[in-house]
Amino acid sequence: MYPENVGFPMKRQSDGPAFFMLEMHYNNPTFQTFRDSSGIRVYHTDIIRQQEMGVLELGITVTPFQIIPPNQKSFKTSAICTASCTQNGFPAEGVSVFAGLLHSHLLGRKMKLRLIRNGVEEPWFQFDDHYDFDFQETRVYPEEKKILPGDIFILECTLDSTARTGVTTGGWGTDDEMCLAFLSYYPRSDLMRCFTFFDFDLMQAQMGFPDLFADGNSLTWMVDQNTTWKEYLNNKYAPWSQETVDMFQQIAALQISQSFGFCLNEGSNVIQDAESISGYPDMQEYELPPRDCPTKKSPERVPIEMTKSLKLAFPRMAATNGHFFKRLPKV
Known part of the structure; x- marks a missing residue:
């Protein structure tokens, strides 16, 4: 997720951390016994990035x-x-x-x-x-x-x-x-x-x-x-x-x-x-612009050519002649 020119230093010569520790916080108020298999995977390189x-x-x-x-x-x-x-x-x-x-x-x-x-x-x-x-x-x-x-x-x-x-x-x-x-x-x-x-x-x-x-x-x-x-x-x-x-x-x-x-x-x-x-600073507040959403339309039936493979994979859709939105009778 880091940009190509950015890395997190695992060790610096002068002011860097000497070690890293993973600390887990568990929420187990009933004191039930359980096994935790979670963890992390760290990818590291000796090719130093331009930016820390x-x-x-x-x-x-x-x-x-x-x-x-x-x-x-x-x-x-x-x-x-x-x-x-x-x-x-x-x-x-x-x-x-x-x-x-x-x-x-x-x-x-x-x-x-x-x-x-x-x-x-x-x-x-x-x-x-x-x-x-x-x-x-x-x-x-x-x-x-x-x-x-x-x-x-x-x-x-x-x-x-x-x-x-x-x-x-x-x-x-x-x-x-x-x-x-x-x-x-x-x-x-x-x-x-x-x-x-x-x-x-x-x-x-x-x-x-x-x-x-x-x-x-x-x-x-x-x-x-x-x-x-x-x-x-x-x-x-x-x-x-x-x-x-x-x-x-x-x-x-x-x-x-x-x-x-x-x-x-x-x-x-x-x-x-x-x-x-004491209170918020004086400022001109940002206004979220209105969302430009398309007009909602009713779904249309989309006929699909029912090949032999589709009929085997989707028998209910085959029963509707390939129409996704047709209501099927209760079985």
Whole structure:
């Protein structure tokens, strides 16, 4: 899937990785025994390509501070990659993106990655109006897309929690949530991660939340030895009023200042100091052009010359004299 002049370096003399590790995340809450035969196949060459590729990760940091109330048909969460991050992380000539992966979990229904350049929104970078957790793939773009220093990214995830009776939070489990995008680009640059982080200190001050700690065995976030973070939220807010839902929707959609943006390089060092995010940037929004679809016509019967081979292979079609759309009597 890589362009002909692009490769992923398996070992670099100075700053490259010394080894690679494949990590599998299994969702097996009932602890059933099973055998996993999945794996990967790596094709490598000693013919060095002209360009090294990099992967840019965008979205919401995976923390329990991402809060999604239950029973919501269309709950939107947003993340912004700020202009300061791309300004300090990409070369003056920019980088070329050739593929992208959008990633959410079971509540995800729609995802959209938007790019704003000089106050004008470009055609959507990537979007999926029918997101399916069980059908995820990296999509290779028909034409490469450009990212320039100073560009702003907005990632939007639309979630459906109508099947949940309790709160959902961000996390690594399948039943938790994420809102991330991964862009494959070249030439490799310093910027590796560009995140929006919900300000839990501010949430604590305004909403009276307690401190949290992670259980060392289950990695579950706890408020005390007997109460999980999710149990605390459900006890505090259930039944979830519309006012409470609206408050968390404003936080998740970045409509009020309770989040900040930051970016990291390959060594997880900060490229740009964290900056407060309060709403979307001023921009001229992109409008999707109307689809030019042909007028729908009723299917026509298409007679086919029924050769002896076709009659043997398709006896029912033979019974209709080669007409595909003729309804057959019930046998």
